[in-house]
Amino acid sequence: MSQEITRFKESKDQLFQPVKFEEPRGVFVSTYGCQMNVNDSDRMISLLEMLNYTPVQQPKDAALIIINSCSVREKPVHKVHSEVGRYRKLKLTKPDLLVGVAGCVAQQEKDQLLKDLPAIDFVLGPDNIDSLPEIVSKLHKAPEERLSAARFKHQEAYHVQTLVQNPGVSTFVNITKGCDNFCTFCVVPYTRGRERSRPYKQLVEDINKLTSRGVKEVTLLGQNVNSYTSDCGVNFANLLKGLCEDTDIKRIRYSTSHPKDFTEELIKISADYRDKICEFIHLPVQSGNTEILAKMNRGYSREDYLEKVDKIFDYLPGASLSTDIIVGFPGETEQQFNDTLSLIDRVPYESIYAFKYSPRPFTKAAKWEDHLSEEEKSDRLHRLFEKHKIIAHKLCEKYDDQEFEVLVEKRDEDRGNWSGRTTHNKVVNFVGGENLVGKFVKVKILKAFPLTLRGEFVSEY
Numbered sequence: 001m002s003q004e005i006t007r008f009k010e011s012k013d014q015l016f017q018p019v020k021f022e023e024p025r026g027v028f029v030s031t032y033g034c035q036m037n038v039n040d041s042d043r044m045i046s047l048l049e050m051l052n053y054t055p056v057q058q059p060k061d062a063a064l065i066i067i068n069s070c071s072v073r074e075k076p077v078h079k080v081h082s083e084v085g086r087y088r089k090l091k092l093t094k095p096d097l098l099v100g101v102a103g104c105v106a107q108q109e110k111d112q113l114l115k116d117l118p119a120i121d122f123v124l125g126p127d128n129i130d131s132l133p134e135i136v137s138k139l140h141k142a143p144e145e146r147l148s149a150a151r152f153k154h155q156e157a158y159h160v161q162t163l164v165q166n167p168g169v170s171t172f173v174n175i176t177k178g179c180d181n182f183c184t185f186c187v188v189p190y191t192r193g194r195e196r197s198r199p200y201k202q203l204v205e206d207i208n209k210l211t212s213r214g215v216k217e218v219t220l221l222g223q224n225v226n227s228y229t230s231d232c233g234v235n236f237a238n239l240l241k242g243l244c245e246d247t248d249i250k251r252i253r254y255s256t257s258h259p260k261d262f263t264e265e266l267i268k269i270s271a272d273y274r275d276k277i278c279e280f281i282h283l284p285v286q287s288g289n290t291e292i293l294a295k296m297n298r299g300y301s302r303e304d305y306l307e308k309v310d311k312i313f314d315y316l317p318g319a320s321l322s323t324d325i326i327v328g329f330p331g332e333t334e335q336q337f338n339d340t341l342s343l344i345d346r347v348p349y350e351s352i353y354a355f356k357y358s359p360r361p362f363t364k365a366a367k368w369e370d371h372l373s374e375e376e377k378s379d380r381l382h383r384l385f386e387k388h389k390i391i392a393h394k395l396c397e398k399y400d401d402q403e404f405e406v407l408v409e410k411r412d413e414d415r416g417n418w419s420g421r422t423t424h425n426k427v428v429n430f431v432g433g434e435n436l437v438g439k440f441v442k443v444k445i446l447k448a449f450p451l452t453l454r455g456e457f458v459s460e461y
């Protein structure tokens with residue numbers, strides 16, 4: 001196996017000759033991290049279908065394996081190393097197997113990953129996904145090559161419609177790429193580059209194409225969707241309004257929001273168009289203490305955040321909220337952590353995603369003393385989850401015996417029930433009715449749990 005690493009250069013369109021395998025070949029994609037990565041994996045699979053690859057559930061059935069990595073949480077490089085270790089053994093029995101690492105770890109480590117892990121054939125940064133068919137074609141023609149494709153591109157537009165082969169009932173649509181915020185704990189601006197917004201007209205066209213293919217719900221994706229600014233000056237609030245008015249989409253979700261850019265105009269438009277814009281807001285707070293928020297470079301105080309939450313409930317009293325929290329940030333005292341605990345008493349979060357702080361490469365906070373032991377951080381995390389468990393159980397009682405509109409996404413044949421989501425992003429599993437996938441139905445809730453609801457079919461809308 002050659003150790004030589006070649007920097008991948010895209011061919012001009014007319015020079016690129018994709019291979020097209022006569023027999024379908026399996027591709028296995030292992031995805032870590034956020035919805036952006038889930039969407040990127042879908043895009044990779046759709047692109048590879050051009051070459052006659054088809055997704056498989058087991059690495060052993062694959063001719064191509066891609067690890068779509070995430071570097072936001074702990075030990076990401078370690079995870080890639082250990083997964084590649086498993087595929088190295090597989091390669092001994094399948095010498096034609098190609099293995100690639102994509103996502104933020106690929107962008108962060110670039111050639112170093114190829115140097116450290118001889119079993120990898122290519123690395124692929126998030127900006128280089130469109131080149132995947134060409135990379136795989138090249139490697140097929142020259143299997144001794146090892147390709148590094150992790151260059152930021154500043155293309156304005158990247159396509160959605162061509163990259164979603166089987167969009168289903170609900171699908172993701174990227175509206176921005178990258179992030180300019182440089183929160184002191186976060187590696188994303190270094191792995192996904194500066195923020196770029198897709199043109200408004202292109203988004204309208206993409207969503208109209210998706211609706212004509214049966215899509216009922218889209219989730220608009222970006223690291224900070226609220227700072228979307230189109231080529232023609234449309235902000236995020238007006239993007240939502242425009243999509244409600246100019247497309248046939250039935251439901252719109254979005255993720256992730258940044259509290260500093262979450263405006264009253266956006267809340268007001270969400271209320272005006274609540275029949276389409278879902279009443280679910282993921283609003284990552286990260287900490288309930290103003291000094292820690294300043295150290296995180298979040299751009300808002302505890303009071304600013306609470307003001308926005310109050311505003312949301314003024315306009316949308318039925319809204320459902322969730323958040324992200326980091327415990328044990330450098331310098332966080334017990335008192336400052338208590339401010340986070342008191343914040344979750346004050347804000348009715350139906351779910352929280354909380355993590356222990358761990359330093360990420362390139363970030364400012366990584367240079368600061370990580371003063372707490374793992375045990376102390378685990379203790380804070382445990383106390384946070386215990387407190388929230390009680391809150392979440394109490395909050396979900398309001399759903400008992402109520403009827404909700406549910407967009408049915410799938411049928412679970414093993415359990416014999418349908419599954420869909422309410423506007424509040426609650427997963428509802430229910431029985432009754434026939435041929436319901438893709439339909440909006442009324443469901444009566446029989447039992448509410450913090451993350452899911454159980455119910456029975458009432459009627460179709």
Ligand code: SF4
Pocket residue numbers: 179180181182183186187188189223224258
């Ligand atoms: S807003 Fe902050 S946490 Fe979110 S992606 Fe940007 S830098 Fe990271």
